[in-house]
Amino acid sequence: xxxxxxxxxxxxQFYLIRGSFSRLFPLFVWAAVDMVLWGFLTKYLxxxxxxxxxxxxxxxxxxxxxxxxxxxxxxxxMAFFEDVxxxxxxxxxxxxxxxxxxxxxxxxxxxATSTIGLTVMLLIVGLFFKLSILVYGLTVFPFILVLFLFGxxxxxxxxxxxxxxxxxxxxxxWPIPALISPFxxxxxxxxxxxxxxxxxxxxxxxxxxxxxxxTIVSGGQASMATLAWAxxxxxxxxxxxxxxFTRIYQNALRTGLIARYSAESLS
Amino acid sequence: xxxxSVTALRKAYAKLTAVDNISFEVNRNEIxxxxxxxxxxxxxxxxxxxxxxxxxxxxxxIEGLNIATRRSEAMLRANFSAVYTPLPxxxxxxxxxxxxxxxxxxxxxxxxxxxxxxxxxxENFRDKKCGVLSSGEQxxxxxxxxxxxxxxxxxxxxxxASLDPATAREIRAKxxxxxxxxxxxVLWTSHNMYEVEEVCDRVxxxxxxxxxxxxxxxxxxxxxxxxxxxxLFITVAREPLTLGRE
Numbered sequence: 001x002x003x004x005x006x007x008x009x010x011x012x013q014f015y016l017i018r019g020s021f022s023r024l025f026p027l028f029v030w031a032a033v034d035m036v037l038w039g040f041l042t043k044y045l046x047x048x049x050x051x052x053x054x055x056x057x058x059x060x061x062x063x064x065x066x067x068x069x070x071x072x073x074x075x076x077x078m079a080f081f082e083d084v085x086x087x088x089x090x091x092x093x094x095x096x097x098x099x100x101x102x103x104x105x106x107x108x109x110x111x112a113t114s115t116i117g118l119t120v121m122l123l124i125v126g127l128f129f130k131l132s133i134l135v136y137g138l139t140v141f142p143f144i145l146v147l148f149l150f151g152x153x154x155x156x157x158x159x160x161x162x163x164x165x166x167x168x169x170x171x172x173x174w175p176i177p178a179l180i181s182p183f184x185x186x187x188x189x190x191x192x193x194x195x196x197x198x199x200x201x202x203x204x205x206x207x208x209x210x211x212x213x214x215t216i217v218s219g220g221q222a223s224m225a226t227l228a229w230a231x232x233x234x235x236x237x238x239x240x241x242x243x244x245f246t247r248i249y250q251n252a253l254r255t256g257l258i259a260r261y262s263a264e265s266l267s
Numbered sequence: 268x269x270x271x272s273v274t275a276l277r278k279a280y281a282k283l284t285a286v287d288n289i290s291f292e293v294n295r296n297e298i299x300x301x302x303x304x305x306x307x308x309x310x311x312x313x314x315x316x317x318x319x320x321x322x323x324x325x326x327x328x329i330e331g332l333n334i335a336t337r338r339s340e341a342m343l344r345a346n347f348s349a350v351y352t353p354l355p356x357x358x359x360x361x362x363x364x365x366x367x368x369x370x371x372x373x374x375x376x377x378x379x380x381x382x383x384x385x386x387x388x389x390e391n392f393r394d395k396k397c398g399v400l401s402s403g404e405q406x407x408x409x410x411x412x413x414x415x416x417x418x419x420x421x422x423x424x425x426x427x428a429s430l431d432p433a434t435a436r437e438i439r440a441k442x443x444x445x446x447x448x449x450x451x452x453v454l455w456t457s458h459n460m461y462e463v464e465e466v467c468d469r470v471x472x473x474x475x476x477x478x479x480x481x482x483x484x485x486x487x488x489x490x491x492x493x494x495x496x497x498x499l500f501i502t503v504a505r506e507p508l509t510l511g512r513e
Binding site for chain 1: 280310311314317318319320321338339340342343347349352354355356357358359362365366367369370371372412
């Protein structure tokens, strides 16, 4: 693996974001809007309950972490889409770059862009709603790690899907977090769900994060063993997503799709 | 040692054999023209040499490195420019060269970029986005990208197609100079037979995925009873069965 080539992919993303307000703006603005909206909603809900339970800690913190997951996923797919939009696959894949380097470049780009989003969200919830992420204790770090790993896996999977189905398949990627969210219990306990949905929840690493978060809010301790299992699960998904990406890429090499990507399919 | 060695290369799609068992070499300091009508298999061949299209059979070696097993190393020694793959239009000339220079592992990159901007008369466009350049200027940027790593194998797919005659002549001279002075070899496709005659040391005529003729572009027309290379090209395109590989 060449760090030099991985850096080239990250640098490309930096150049694009630096030179484009329309790329810089979405890195934090929707996350900021979400924080403001949920911040006021949770403050309003607090006015109905006696002191002791804090909706800000229970819901706003969960929404912040979920938004972080979305930023991570979109960080990977957005970096990939830049090559789709500029029809750059032939130029990129005819260089010495390895697929592992290309995917690593997408991941590092995502780390950089989602850090901006996370920082803005933390500032807003801290300044306006008096929520410090450290209220969840040191467990917040495994929470973030699990969501980061799962976000990466979904980002790689989504990119592979677009590589296979063509540029118009972008449509499939944007709703993925919305499709996952009912199963992972961002806003409610998993026990609320019917049995078959609970089964799906157990397969999704974010479920363990949000269950853990609720346990902490209600005065308990999140199980580190459970979070370790969630992290392993997320790592497994990264492995499977990378395998999927490489299979799709190999198929594109066989069919000639890389060289004629704008045609979307070769039929 | 050959710069490029292609052996029994074949690429077939469901109902079409795009490249049919072709073999050829490109030697050091040699410019080889890959000629043929549209759909003859030229771009398919170039894509396979670049490693972005997997052949059904055959092998490709760049300076002895098999691209099926050592693609990344092989591509460090190669580069390409094609009229149909402009560099991203939302990045400036220098940003594109900076990114591709890193992808090709170029040492002393800022200095190399300066040299190429000067060589291809692009200094005034350094901070211009590639998307706003004329097609001729974009072609020159593509050629500068292709020269970034001082490749030993340069693949050029209709490199002068969108250039005015004066600029095309300059570019031909630069590429000719690249091939004769340095360590490189060039595989060149073009539909401009006068250009091919002027630049190429050897040509391969492709038709329906097969190499039909091979030889010196200046001598080949006479050998087949034609006055010019263009006349020979038209015969290859319209009546390939009247000709055979010699």
